[in-house]
Amino acid sequence: MIPQLSDLFATARVVSLPLATRFRGIDSREALLFRGPEGWSEFSPFAEYDDTEATAWLAAGIDFAWNPTPPLLRSSIPVNATLPAVAVAEVAAVLARFGSCRTVKVKVAEPGQSLADDVARVEEVRRILGPEGRIRVDANGAWNVDEAEHAIHALASLDLEYVEQPCATVPELAEIRERVKYMGVPIAADESVRRAVDPLAVARAGAADLLVIKAQPLGGIVSAGRIVAEAGLPAVISSALDTSIGISMGLHLAATIPRLDYDCGLGTAALLAADVTDEPLLPVDGELPVRRVTPSPALLELHAASAERTSWWYARLIRVWDELTA
Template identity: 35%
Template structure:
């Protein structure tokens, strides 16, 4: 099937975002398009899984959806409380996902941001946190404190550290702990988490992610890992196909509002807190694709090389 996909002419794109420019490649197959956007420092095995995910919609297609829309959380990065309040109240999302530094010098800012998100969301909505520390004691102290500030956290995602770190934090708190499904699977430690975090790209596509979820046997939350609406459609397809979806999806790292390669009418933006599921991604819009196309030969060459290595390893 790879012989039907033109890797050599696949367009490389760069989308501007708050955290810096994010890059990737669009691949076209017999049935449509996919997005290949692993971290630039990915090894061949990880890149191969991202390529499998990118090729899935353009070759075998996605599994049938069991829901037409999926709820998504509002993204609250490390911003001031006023901005956090505005972001939490936008898009009609019933959940806010707040990033916290979990450092002694950030405790006040973290608390203010979580309190602002809770105020904007109201008592009937959910607030979850992403804790960015690998210190067990700091993580536990932060979670216990913010659980009180938020009048109850839905869950806490641990963005770094080992499975042993996650297990130690989980033993020290009463808040559900969410850990990346790939980390849990590779370590064989489902006791380290209450919730498994599924990401379509790193897990190798919708089907492989669903198999991981089934093997782990934990409640799952889907985090959107793609950069464009072409890739986000795969994340949404995963959430739409899961038998159970107890949580709103984690928001995308790059919002289509920052820039997208599909037509504005096909851009995946939350409406009433949800994103629509589709049987296949939208095709890129030529004008928008040209706007974000990379022309630097060195950058194109780097992505072509990663794409070739991913294809050889998959």
């Protein structure tokens, strides 16, 4: 069931949360929050996404607010720390925000940086985690196949759990996966799932060993859960740098997945310098509890987006709701 626009606007609030560390080229994260019969939910497609792409994000937000979740199979979710492409000198301080996580996802291939920067950053993470720590890297599709092969050769001695979206396209993923198979480095697909016309194409092509699954871009808990089941590959449930309310949606998705073989990328509230709740979903001993989140009125007020940005989000909500109900 899709609520009326007036039902959404009855509780809608737009917030702008400062980031502790620049991430994906942004210093603050905007989100539209609203409440339904099941509780608070989030609509936060990135600003540059068009209305068609944002439609799945709204379907997800509505689903989490209006529909009961499927049965929850666990009450706590192991999570990784997420390290933006910061300088070596900043690595320890950023990781400290996540508490003691055994797994770190390191952003690599940042525009304007070199492979040497990536190697130095991953070396520093390995030094801090020790040999038992699990390190995965995420290139956000920035390498071509040769660059990916070169980079994986340079990073492999640091012991990689997997490489997330080394290249942009499914055929490139298939090619790099074949080239590094002999090294035992698995390939994960993220953008090739959440931004693809067909999220199952990458699995069908045999182009990835595992999938990164995000609740909002994949249309919500039920829809994302179906994709995981049909893909038949291990899934890492991750955030889209959501507020604690969006993280809560991801945690509920993670709790419904029959098998969770990898730590989930849901620790990202630690990258925010402020949140909408007095009890943010920050990892403790590498875990997060599966629970809903209610924002604090004072924090909604304190972090309210400007009038101009609020109008922008309201207009976007109207357009995307129109597209969703068309």
